[in-house]
Amino acid sequence: MPKPYSVMMDEINSRLQGKVGDERAKEIRQLLKEIQFDVGDYRKIKDKLKRDLKEIETIEQAKKASRKGGQTKKETPQFVVIGAANSGKSTLINNLTGTNFLVADYPYTTTEPQYGALKYDKVNFQLVELPAIYEGCWDSDKSTLAIVHSTDCLLILGRSIKDFNLVLSELKRNNIHLRAERMDEGFAQLTPRTLPAFLVYDENLEVIPSTGLKMISNENLETIKKAMVEITRPKRIYTMDSFNKIEELPVVFFKDQLTVKDVVKKIGKGKVEIFKDAVILEGGPTGRKKRVGISYELSDNDVVHLTFHK
Ligand SMILES: Nc1nc2c(ncn2[C@@H]2O[C@H](COP(=O)(O)OP(=O)(O)OP(=O)(O)O)[C@@H](O)[C@H]2O)c(=O)[nH]1
Ligand SMILES: [Mg+2]
Numbered sequence: 001m002p003k004p005y006s007v008m009m010d011e012i013n014s015r016l017q018g019k020v021g022d023e024r025a026k027e028i029r030q031l032l033k034e035i036q037f038d039v040g041d042y043r044k045i046k047d048k049l050k051r052d053l054k055e056i057e058t059i060e061q062a063k064k065a066s067r068k069g070g071q072t073k074k075e076t077p078q079f080v081v082i083g084a085a086n087s088g089k090s091t092l093i094n095n096l097t098g099t100n101f102l103v104a105d106y107p108y109t110t111t112e113p114q115y116g117a118l119k120y121d122k123v124n125f126q127l128v129e130l131p132a133i134y135e136g137c138w139d140s141d142k143s144t145l146a147i148v149h150s151t152d153c154l155l156i157l158g159r160s161i162k163d164f165n166l167v168l169s170e171l172k173r174n175n176i177h178l179r180a181e182r183m184d185e186g187f188a189q190l191t192p193r194t195l196p197a198f199l200v201y202d203e204n205l206e207v208i209p210s211t212g213l214k215m216i217s218n219e220n221l222e223t224i225k226k227a228m229v230e231i232t233r234p235k236r237i238y239t240m241d242s243f244n245k246i247e248e249l250p251v252v253f254f255k256d257q258l259t260v261k262d263v264v265k266k267i268g269k270g271k272v273e274i275f276k277d278a279v280i281l282e283g284g285p286t287g288r289k290k291r292v293g294i295s296y297e298l299s300d301n302d303v304v305h306l307t308f309h310k
Pocket of ligand 1: 088102103105106107108110111131
């Protein structure tokens, strides 16, 4: 006996509630299998589910393509730079990363995502300029929206209140929420999608919409770079080589409860089993010396000397 349309939709909505990405796609495929009728309201529901599925598949595919492997995510936080046309996105990325993206005084100069890299305070960052935001820009362009979805942080650029309101409302319309810092465990995906973000404004702007987010003038590149470090809260851990020399480059982590075990794991497979103990120089080479075990919690800039059983 077929069920009424509204009853069916309630059931479907409750099964899809809270599910995003691949998980949602899986549930939709299952639903499509279960709905056996293919006429009237059933046809309508199936068509709707199929459209939904196609959209998710496009987003998931683009997500995967926009992040080459999981590697980048762990070590190199990515900032997507978004803003209205002519807000100075290319200029800012050029200044921060030394790229040479086309800057022009007409709108929609940048039509494809552009990538730049920046190293600051021993942390690598990737910056991506997306094509300018306009009302409804992501309705048809799901692959650009997917880049926003999968990024670690947003840098929102504007030259006027109108610029900021436009970007904030497009984010809201697409169910993307903003927060002032990364999550405790790094850049994990939250539902609905929640991204760490800050605003970069032009000097001439007097009143800024109150968002609870950090706001920085574009006059000072150094402050912008500092904000990138602050919002991502890296833990830079320096290891020692076998001659007790401190390695110049740290291993960088993005999670709050970081233990010696995380560092050991990073160094190599099978190392946890042969771990003996660790000596820590707290907060840097001149810090207090401590002998600790594998579950000791590390802080930013700690130096770690690991020893292993032969
Ligand atoms: N007053 C002012 N002008 C700027 C600033 N940054 C860039 N410009 C100028 O604004 C124009 C647009 O700069 P772009 O960097 O191309 O802006 P965009 O956001 O990348 O533009 P689209 O790619 O077209 O969306 C250029 O003429 C820049 O020289 C700024 O901070 N202040
Ligand atoms: Mg541009």
